[in-house]
Amino acid sequence: MAQAVRHDAMRARNLSLVLREVRTHGSLTRASLAEVTGLTKTTVSKLVADLLDAGLVVETGAVRGGERGRPGVEVRVSGDRVAALGLELNVDYLAVRVVDLARRVRLRLTQTVDNRLSEPLDVIGDLRRLALSALAQAEGTGLRVVGAGLAVPGPVDAESGEIHNAPNLGWRNVPVGAALDLGVPIRVENEANLAALGELWFGVGRADFLYVSGEIGIGAGLVVNGALFRGARGFAGELGHVVVTPEGPQCRCGARGCLEQYAGQDAFFDAVGDRSPYAPGIDAIVARLEQGDAATLAACDKAGWALGVALSSAINLVDPHTIVLGGIYAPLFPWIGGVVAETMGARLAQLRAQAPPVEVSQLGSEAAALGAAGQVLETVVADPAALSERLTDRRDPAPR
Amino acid sequence: MAQAVRHDAMRARNLSLVLREVRTHGSLTRASLAEVTGLTKTTVSKLVADLLDAGLVVETGAVRGGERGRPGVEVRVSGDRVAALGLELNVDYLAVRVVDLARRVRLRLTQTVDNRLSEPLDVIGDLRRLALSALAQAEGTGLRVVGAGLAVPGPVDAESGEIHNAPNLGWRNVPVGAALDLGVPIRVENEANLAALGELWFGVGRADFLYVSGEIGIGAGLVVNGALFRGARGFAGELGHVVVTPEGPQCRCGARGCLEQYAGQDAFFDAVGDRSPYAPGIDAIVARLEQGDAATLAACDKAGWALGVALSSAINLVDPHTIVLGGIYAPLFPWIGGVVAETMGARLAQLRAQAPPVEVSQLGSEAAALGAAGQVLETVVADPAALSERLTDRRDPAPR
DNA sequence: ATATTTAGTCCACAACGTAGACTAATTCGG
DNA sequence: CCGAATTAGTCTACGTTGTGGACTAAATAT
Numbered sequence A, B: 001m002a003q004a005v006r007h008d009a010m011r012a013r014n015l016s017l018v019l020r021e022v023r024t025h026g027s028l029t030r031a032s033l034a035e036v037t038g039l040t041k042t043t044v045s046k047l048v049a050d051l052l053d054a055g056l057v058v059e060t061g062a063v064r065g066g067e068r069g070r071p072g073v074e075v076r077v078s079g080d081r082v083a084a085l086g087l088e089l090n091v092d093y094l095a096v097r098v099v100d101l102a103r104r105v106r107l108r109l110t111q112t113v114d115n116r117l118s119e120p121l122d123v124i125g126d127l128r129r130l131a132l133s134a135l136a137q138a139e140g141t142g143l144r145v146v147g148a149g150l151a152v153p154g155p156v157d158a159e160s161g162e163i164h165n166a167p168n169l170g171w172r173n174v175p176v177g178a179a180l181d182l183g184v185p186i187r188v189e190n191e192a193n194l195a196a197l198g199e200l201w202f203g204v205g206r207a208d209f210l211y212v213s214g215e216i217g218i219g220a221g222l223v224v225n226g227a228l229f230r231g232a233r234g235f236a237g238e239l240g241h242v243v244v245t246p247e248g249p250q251c252r253c254g255a256r257g258c259l260e261q262y263a264g265q266d267a268f269f270d271a272v273g274d275r276s277p278y279a280p281g282i283d284a285i286v287a288r289l290e291q292g293d294a295a296t297l298a299a300c301d302k303a304g305w306a307l308g309v310a311l312s313s314a315i316n317l318v319d320p321h322t323i324v325l326g327g328i329y330a331p332l333f334p335w336i337g338g339v340v341a342e343t344m345g346a347r348l349a350q351l352r353a354q355a356p357p358v359e360v361s362q363l364g365s366e367a368a369a370l371g372a373a374g375q376v377l378e379t380v381v382a383d384p385a386a387l388s389e390r391l392t393d394r395r396d397p398a399p400r
Numbered sequence C: 001a002t003a004t005t006t007a008g009t010c011c012a013c014a015a016c017g018t019a020g021a022c023t024a025a026t027t028c029g030g
Numbered sequence D: 001c002c003g004a005a006t007t008a009g010t011c012t013a014c015g016t017t018g019t020g021g022a023c024t025a026a027a028t029a030t
Helices: A007-025 A030-037 A041-054 A120-140 A176-180 A191-202 A265-271 A279-290 A294-318 A329-348 A364-382 A384-394 B007-025 B030-037 B041-054 B120-140 B176-180 B191-202 B265-271 B279-290 B294-318 B329-348 B364-382 B384-392
Strands: A027-029 A057-063 A073-077 A082-089 A093-100 A105-112 A144-152 A162-166 A171-174 A186-190 A209-214 A218-224 A227-229 A323-327 A358-360 B027-029 B057-063 B073-077 B082-089 B093-100 B105-112 B144-152 B162-166 B171-174 B186-190 B209-214 B218-224 B227-229 B323-327 B358-360
Touching: A007 A027, A007 A030, A007 A041, A007 A073, A007 A364, A007 A384, A007 B007, A027 A030, A030 A041, A041 A057, A041 A073, A041 A384, A082 A120, A082 A364, A093 A120, A093 A364, A105 A120, A120 A144, A120 A171, A120 A176, A144 A176, A144 A191, A144 A364, A162 A176, A176 A186, A186 A191, A186 A364, A191 A209, A191 A218, A191 A227, A191 A323, A191 A364, A209 A294, A209 A364, A218 A294, A265 A279, A265 A294, A279 A294, A279 A329, A294 A329, A294 B294, A323 A329, A329 A358, A364 A384, B007 B027, B007 B030, B007 B041, B007 B073, B007 B364, B007 B384, B027 B030, B030 B041, B041 B057, B041 B073, B041 B384, B082 B120, B082 B364, B093 B120, B093 B364, B105 B120, B120 B144, B120 B171, B120 B176, B144 B176, B144 B191, B144 B364, B162 B176, B176 B186, B186 B191, B186 B364, B191 B209, B191 B218, B191 B227, B191 B323, B191 B364, B209 B294, B209 B364, B265 B294, B279 B294, B279 B329, B294 B329, B323 B329, B329 B358, B364 B384
Parallel strands: A082 A144, A144 A186, A209 A323, A323 A358, B082 B144, B144 B186, B209 B323, B323 B358
Antiparallel strands: A027 A073, A057 A073, A082 A093, A093 A105, A162 A171, A209 A218, A218 A227, B027 B073, B057 B073, B082 B093, B093 B105, B162 B171, B209 B218, B218 B227
């Protein structure tokens, strides 16, 4: 709902605007900030002073060289004060990342473990240990971790931080957010959504794309104009259950002929006659593809065709600018990308000038954890004033 | 792109906030406005004074009765000063509506005509005559028409107001917006999108729903949190080309087995053996259904099943709260709504608590024209200050 | 060395919302 | 029927924030 704008809200917005422009341009002088924001030099100077106080930006010694006139002092986002924790709890691994406000990854902890074999609370305990260790290390280097994001493989109630139903883990109604209890605010979100945001902020993503996360389930994260599209109940992006053939094979969701039955990890591994679907599995598959194994190539064709069909529906409905393939589709991309693009092209080329390009994710399994951390950093950029208060409360009271 | 907030922007936003609250509550006193907006009584009084000056709200004599204390003077949105023009150019009719800021329809002009038989410029000329006549009548009653919206059956380039490709009219690259030349700003938009907005503002629509427009083509308009979802290029909502059966009948879009081949108006009329697809056609179909004609009932089942399949994909992808069926599906609803809901239920019930409810549009063929007018009124509510300037600066046709 | 140019700061000021005193108009209670 | 209580709305002094232009600072061009 729209909110009244008072002086403090005006200031908060302009502060956010300045910080955002600094980030998108890498570094900027106050004078050029005044130009790009439309604010006056005076105002920009005051805002930058506040951001410097809060430690969110720093002056680089560097100046703009070569031209006439007094050189400007550039400021850039500081990576030494504020950071966020990105967590991922997935079927076969746990991942923790610490990312600073300048979007540099400061710490990586990953643990490979089959979480389907353990009780939810034990898995959460493992993740908690990893996260607390990362927190301690980060704060040891002077970083203030302002929040955490957690990616889980399944739909999430964003308000309560509760996992509704994660079929691949076999979890139902697990309050992960509360159980983690890290001492910092935590936001829980679907893995595909966060991987999409990871791709947006740390990978190839432009402002508009559909990220496809091929895991045991197939999820999609839609980014529109730089923001995640969640749908009315937060369940958008269930690409795995888009119809490929309405009377096709039975899916565990109760329907028939869903994409997951053609291009999901299990279906794919079944098709190539391999029943070890985890990390070693995908490498073996790639090896076979590199050797030109006919059955495996055929499985790729089939999965790629189905993915192309489902994506055609998705493109007709939500019109993404680009398709980014992640998860297992990233290593398989050389063998699957072509079929996907061809299938889409055949179905879409006439109605649109051209089908959206199909690209491959650069981040691998790190995408979701990075997106989770990035989402927290985004809240800082969106309202630096809120953080500044928190910072000043903790430390010496800065002049207001 | 985020914009800097100056004093004038702050004021503009608060003005908009007050006007919006007045509209959503019907009528409000200054004191209750202060409560709901969070602004002080002083500020609200000043803002309301400006809105009264601009003629956007009026004081009702009515007061809040019964309770103790001085009674408050209620204000409500004024329908006597500002209005908008809603236009629709469709395959078999032209429609013009004048709607005032209080969302009352002040004038309806409709002309039934097969526009596929005429040159684009002639059709536009017809619409222009209707529109100018409506403009004159509206201004004769003291209304100031601040803009027009135009609904067309096909994807539109929103910037230029150009129809890209309207296959059902046989039009390509027609600059309708410019050609209409009404002397007021005009916004051109896809018919399904505007019908969705019409349903949102004038019909049954809640804040989140997917509107299905069954015409010769099948379009969809997705409303999320009260706003239209357009996709990256503005082509979202092409429900008619969502896959039902990947190797099904050839579609004119170049693909196979699109929804349009099963549930589009032409396909449907073919299935019942009727080749007169226009207004008389649908009434005849309904008559047959009322008589229990088996072939027609079977055609409804088939179309409803296909629609349910395609909507299942749509729901998995975009997670709308509700489905609203419009266009020809509205009169057919008693015979088609059940099949659609059952098909969806069978495919979705397990993954979600329940499939979205399926409702029927109340507006009939008026939806798009009303949405077009409503969209213009929305810009007034979003920035009353801009209009106020225009009103005072009489002579300047200020853009934006 | 001096003129020119650009960066950044300073200061008086304007725009807007706030706080709370004040006035206005009603109901309640005796 | 009249005064107390209560609520609506206005008025005035004030605080916060951005503005505009003068001013100072630091570089390059001639």
